[in-house]
Amino acid sequence: xxxxxxxxxxxxxxxxxxxxxxxxxxxxxxxxxxxxxxxxxxxxxxxxxxxxxxxxxxxxxxxxxxxxxxxxxxxxxxxxxxxxxxxxxxxxxxxxxxxxxxxxxxxxxxxxxxxxxxxxxxxxxxxxxxxxxxxxxxxxxxxxxxxxxxxxxxxxxxxxxxxxxxxxxxxxxxxxxxxxxxxxxxxxxxxxxxxxxxxxxxxxxxxxxxxxxxxxxxxxxxxxxxxxxxxxxxxxxxxxxxxxxxxxxxxxxxxxxxxxxxxxxxxxxxxxxxxxxxxxxxxxxxxxxxxxxxxxxxxxxxxxxxxxxxxxxxxxxxxxxxxxxxxxxxxxxxxx
Amino acid sequence: xxxxxxxxxxxxxxxxxxxxxxxxxxxxxxxxxxxxxxxxxxxxxxxxxxxxxxxxxxxxxxxxxxxxxxxxxxxxxxxxxxxxxxxxxxxxxxxxxxxxxxxxxxxxxxxxxxxxxxxxxxxxxxxxxxxxxxxxxxxxxxxxxxxxxxxxxxxxxxxxxxxxxxxxxxxxxxxxxxxxxxxxxxxxxxxxxxxxxxxxxxxxxxxxxxxxxxxxxxxxxxxxxxxxxxxxxxxxxxxxxxxxxxxxxxxxxxxxxxxxxxxxx
Numbered sequence: 001x002x003x004x005x006x007x008x009x010x011x012x013x014x015x016x017x018x019x020x021x022x023x024x025x026x027x028x029x030x031x032x033x034x035x036x037x038x039x040x041x042x043x044x045x046x047x048x049x050x051x052x053x054x055x056x057x058x059x060x061x062x063x064x065x066x067x068x069x070x071x072x073x074x075x076x077x078x079x080x081x082x083x084x085x086x087x088x089x090x091x092x093x094x095x096x097x098x099x100x101x102x103x104x105x106x107x108x109x110x111x112x113x114x115x116x117x118x119x120x121x122x123x124x125x126x127x128x129x130x131x132x133x134x135x136x137x138x139x140x141x142x143x144x145x146x147x148x149x150x151x152x153x154x155x156x157x158x159x160x161x162x163x164x165x166x167x168x169x170x171x172x173x174x175x176x177x178x179x180x181x182x183x184x185x186x187x188x189x190x191x192x193x194x195x196x197x198x199x200x201x202x203x204x205x206x207x208x209x210x211x212x213x214x215x216x217x218x219x220x221x222x223x224x225x226x227x228x229x230x231x232x233x234x235x236x237x238x239x240x241x242x243x244x245x246x247x248x249x250x251x252x253x254x255x256x257x258x259x260x261x262x263x264x265x266x267x268x269x270x271x272x273x274x275x276x277x278x279x280x281x282x283x284x285x286x287x288x289x290x291x292x293x294x295x296x297x298x299x300x301x302x303x304x305x306x307x308x309x310x311x312x313x314x315x316x317x318x319x320x321x322x323x324x325x326x327x328x329x330x331x332x333x334x335x336x
Numbered sequence: 337x338x339x340x341x342x343x344x345x346x347x348x349x350x351x352x353x354x355x356x357x358x359x360x361x362x363x364x365x366x367x368x369x370x371x372x373x374x375x376x377x378x379x380x381x382x383x384x385x386x387x388x389x390x391x392x393x394x395x396x397x398x399x400x401x402x403x404x405x406x407x408x409x410x411x412x413x414x415x416x417x418x419x420x421x422x423x424x425x426x427x428x429x430x431x432x433x434x435x436x437x438x439x440x441x442x443x444x445x446x447x448x449x450x451x452x453x454x455x456x457x458x459x460x461x462x463x464x465x466x467x468x469x470x471x472x473x474x475x476x477x478x479x480x481x482x483x484x485x486x487x488x489x490x491x492x493x494x495x496x497x498x499x500x501x502x503x504x505x506x507x508x509x510x511x512x513x514x515x516x517x518x519x520x521x522x523x524x525x526x527x528x529x530x531x532x533x534x535x536x537x538x539x540x541x542x543x544x545x546x547x548x549x550x551x552x553x554x555x556x557x558x559x560x561x562x563x564x565x566x567x568x569x570x571x572x573x574x575x576x577x578x579x580x581x582x583x584x585x586x587x588x589x590x591x592x593x594x595x596x597x598x599x600x601x
Contacts, residue, residue, distance in 0.1 A: 088425055214445045221436050225423035231386055232492070233412030233440035278426040281447055 077291020102132025
């Protein structure tokens with residue numbers, strides 16, 4: 001028993017300090033070789049040990065990219081963990097309410113209509129991501145009884161609708177110019193992010209993440225079902241609303257910057273559930289940190305494995321799936 | 337003085353009436369047994385007392401306040417609830433499940449405090465399940481699960497505890513333990529308990545243990561008979577409710593205690 005507890009503590013500490021290590025790694029590693037210590041010295045102590053190119057590679061390209069990667073990975077994992085609790089279903093993830101396909105369609109639309117600047121695409125994609133959730137809600141609201149199931153169904157309907165529209169967009173897009181951009185956008189990438197995107201994502205994340213973490217203990221109770229949760233003093237309808245809106249906000253902000261990144265919202269919470277347990281007060285912050293670290297890690301691989309950058313959405317599944325299987329085999333499902 | 341007053345309660349799902357003109361007064365420190373067939377409205381009546389449904393005809397007052405006007409968090413300090421079975425949920429540990437009972441006393445963001453953990457320990461040892469503390473709830477037996485939910489209701493520290501068929505699917509031994517705990521909570525802790533049950537002998541059991549017991553017999557959403565065990569648990573009433581012929585036999589135990597038991601023919 002105590003051995004198990006020590007092990008859990010070490011895992012938790014490791015997860016909480018990993019972002020710092022990975023941040024340093026992602027500043028140091030990449031196709032442009034540089035010495036990070038030199039860069040730090042020239043930035044903080046005004047010694048001219050690094051060239052201005054090296055300094056700007058670190059501070060203008062790699063640093064915002066790592067921070068954005070961390071926030072996006074964390075947001076996707078946190079919103080996956082939350083929605084799993086709200087819907088009492090371990091197979092739910094952040095894209096379930098149609099955010100991903102809605103945001104995808106928004107991006108496709110912007111690329112076809114304007115074929116320019118990433119900020120327009122960003123705004124369109126964010127807006128359509130939220131619109132998709134709104135539609136899922138509206139469809140789910142048609143029936144009063146078991147509205148949770150109806151909301152999932154609403155998400156499925158909206159997702160398939162927007163997926164069809166995405167295909168239609170691909171079909172009519174200019175094959176030499178717009179189509180590749182659409183395809184790459186949908187695969188997900190952090191290749192072009194800068195401080196502009198950071199300016200865009202910090203506000204939704206700064207609102208959504210603390211709100212979700214604020215209620216994390218009550219997610220345990222919420223997952224017992226409406227009747228029991230009400231008898232334990234939880235205002236289920238209100239809490240579900242707050243959580244779903246917060247999740248949609250941070251997921252839409254993530255997807256509109258990095259494209260559709262699968263798996264993070266599903267496997268990261270699962271890994272924590274297997275290693276630490278299902279108590280959402282521990283699960284939620286740990287999911288955020290591990291999700292963030294995971295995506296930073298994947299992004300380092302994405303930009304250093306091959307000469308051309310690999311889309312990050314491909315790598316999350318390629319690396320995530322076998323890793324998950326390995327863990328499943330090792331823990332024998334743990335708490336599952 | 338009644339801790340719960342129900343006056344002319346009529347309740348309908350969609351258009352179908354499930355409860356019709358129910359009136360019931362419940363005193364503090366007593367047990368009320370709701371008897372009746374499946375679909376007679378026992379669970380719905382419990383749900384109404386719990387305040388799950390917002391609009392209804394009639395009146396339910398708890399501690400003198402109308403149930404729908406009491407906030408959800410305050411209600412959870414008045415009434416706790418032991419469900420018959422759960423919807424599927426995550427495999428939490430026993431500790432995590434019992435700690436949920438402290439929610440009404442914590443702010444949303446607050447984690448459980450030392451006092452909460454002490455209370456959980458107290459409840460677990462009272463229910464005799466201290467050894468289960470770190471086990472997974474989903475891997476327990478039916479009897480153990482019920483004890484865990486009892487412990488949760490106990491740490492919720494409410495005057496009123498509602499139980500939906502607490503002994504359903506329990507074996508004889510666990511049923512015995514459960515009835516003892518119920519009797520203990522009423523006698524020693526002055527809890528008010530409302531339980532639905534399929535077992536006509538339960539009110540007779542509490543009566544023999546000198547606990548003030550009220551019986552309400554429901555059929556098709558109406559209370560047909562209500563009163564003390566001696567007034568209500570009668571052969572002809574049982575036949576009218578269940579459509580089953582029974583015989584009520586008196587017995588005397590070795591220590592001289594007298595009781596009655598219902599047998600089917």
